[in-house]
Amino acid sequence: MNYSLNPTSIKYNELTIVLLFLVLISTETMRNNLFYINWVLGFIIVFYFMMTTFLKSYIERSVIIAALLMSLWLIVPLIYITSNNLIDGSIHLERMIIHLFYIFIGVIVSSYLLNINLESRHTGFIIINVIWVLISIFTFMIYVSTGGLLSEENFSGVVDNRNSFAMITTLLSSYIVFFQSNIKFKKTAFLIIISSIFLVLVTLSIKNIIGLFLILIIGKVNMNSLFSRKKGVRTLVAISFILLSILLILTTDNPIMERLDRFLMVFSNPGELRETESAFLRFYFITQGLEIFKENFFTGIGIDNSRYYLGMYSHNNYIEVALSGGIFSLIAFYGPLICILVHFWKIKKQSIFSKYILCLIIYKLFYDIGAVTYNTLMWVIVTAIIYIAFLKSRSLPKNRYLE
Template structure:
C-alpha cells in the first residue's frame, strides 16, 4: 500500500495489488492444506503428469495437423503464451519426478518415461527460450540423483541435442541465432518486431525506468505506461520479473520480494542432508520439489514476469511454505534425536 502514493497509475497499481494479494493468500491456504493434510502426493503425481501430457498433446496434434493457431501463433498448449506453457510444463515435470512413487511396475515406468519425453518435446515445440533454459536446469539438477555413468550419458544426450538444434535449419535454431545477435549488441541487424530485438529493448528500457525511480518505483504494472513498443502505440510488462519488481516498488520492494526466496533456497541447500537423513521420504520429496521450483524461478524470472501468473505464484508460495514446515519438522526431529542419544 505504501507504494500506491508513488504509482504513475494508482488504479492499475491497486488492481494488480488486489489480484496478487488474492493469489498469495490463496496459495498460502492451498500450501497449508496440501502439506498439513498428510496427503500422499506421490499417489497423484503420475496421474497429474499423464493428464497434463494428454491434454496438451491433443492440442499439439491440432496445431500441426489441422493448423490450429493460438492467438500469438506459436504452440502454447492450454495457455495464451508459450513461455507460461513451457514454465508450467517444467514445473509439472518437477512435481512428477519429485513425488513419484518408490515402486513402479515396468509398464508404469515406460508410461512415465514416455510422458516425460513428450513433455520435453512439447516445450521444444513451443520454441520458448525460457523453456529451453529451464530444461537445462532440470536435467542438471535431477542428474545428481543418478550414477555418474548415467549422468554422463544425459549430459552427452543434451549436448548432442543442442548441437543438432544449432547446426540444423529449424525455427528454434533460428531463434537462438537471433538472440545471440541481440546479446552481442548487433540489434541494428534485427527487425524491431522480432522477439530478440524486443527483449533487449525491454531490458534497456526497464533499467532506465528503474534508475530514474530507484527508491519507490512507478507502481505495479505501471512501467508499461511509460514507454511504447517499437512501431506500436502501447507498452508492455518488461518480460523480466527482476526488472518488473524493481520498477514497481524500487529497491525496498525488490528486497521484500526476493529475500524470502533467497533465504528459502539457501536453507534448502544447507539442510539437504539433515532432511534426507532425519525426516520421512514425503518430507524429502517436499525438499526436492521446493528446491527445483525455486531454482527454476530464479532462471525464468530472467525472461518472464511471473508475479501475476497464478500457477507460478502457487508453486513458489508452496515451496517457501514447505521450507518453514520442514524447518519445524527438522527441529522436532533433532530434539527427539538428542533425547534418544542422551538416554
C-alpha cells in the same frame, strides 16, 4: 487458536485438491472467458479454508508466515497508493488486490499439497501430469492437422501463450523427474517425462527449454532408475540422453537455435535486430526500465504502471517489481528466495525434496529474467510451496511428509 504444525490433524481429499489444482493452472491463461473459472475455484478454496479454520480452530504457522513473506514487497506500493505521482491508481490497486488474492490461494493450495501423505501426493501428480499431457498431445494433433506447423503461430496447447504452456508443462513434469524413483508407476513416469520434453520443445520457448534441461540435469540422479537396473549404465544413459539432446539442438538447423541466435545478437550485434523483434524489445524494456528505476529508486512508479512508460509491461519480473515499489520491494520479493536458496545449497546430504525445492528456486530466478511472474497464479503457488516447505523443514527436519 491452535498453531500446531501436526500435518495429520486435518484430513484432505487429495483427489479433489489435485483436480482443483489442475483446473486452476490450466484455466489461468485460457482463451475467452474461461479465465474466470480461476476466480470461482479460488473463492471456493478460500471459502473451504475459512470454514475448516473456523470449525477446527486450526491454522498452520507456516501458512501465515509464508503469506506475510510473500506480501512483504507490497508495503511500499500500499503506501504509494495515496501518491499523486501514480499515472493509473486504479490499475495499481486492482493488481495489488489480485496479487493478494493469488497469495491467499497459493498458500492454501500449497499447504494442502504438502500435508497429504507421500503416496497420495505422488499419485496426485501422476494424475495431473497424465491429464495434462493427454490434453496437450490432443491439442497438438489439432494444431498439426490445421496447418499450424506451416503458420507463424506457435503451439501453445490449451492456453493462449506458448511460454505459459511450456512453463506449466515444465513445472508439472519437474515433480516426476525428481520423485519418480519413489513412484509406483515407473513406465508412466517415463512417458510423462519424454512427452513433456517433446511438448516443451515444440513451443520453441527458449527460457523453458533451458529450464527443462536444467531440471533434468539437477534431477539426473533420480532419473537414472528409468533406464536400467544397473547403476552405472543408468547414469551413462541418463547423461548421454541429456547431452545428445543439447548437442542436436546446438548443431542442427532448427527454429530453436534460430531464436537463440537472435537473442544472442542483443550482445553481439544489436544493430541488426528489427525493432519489432522479441529480442530487441526485451533488451529495450530492460535498459529503459533500469533508467526509470534509477529515477524512482525508493518508490517506484506503481504496480503495472510500467506500461505507461514503456508502452507495455517490461517482460522481466526483476524490472517489473523494482518499478512497482522501488528498491525495498525488489529486496523484499527476492531476498527471502535467495536466503532459502543458500539454505538448501549449504545442506551437505540433500534429500530429494531439498534438491527439488532448490531446483524450483533456480528455475524461478532464471525464468523471471524473461517474464513477469508476480501476477501469475502458477508461479505464486510454486513460490508458496518453496516458502512453506522451507518453514516446515526448519521446524520438522525429519518430516516424512516432506522428505
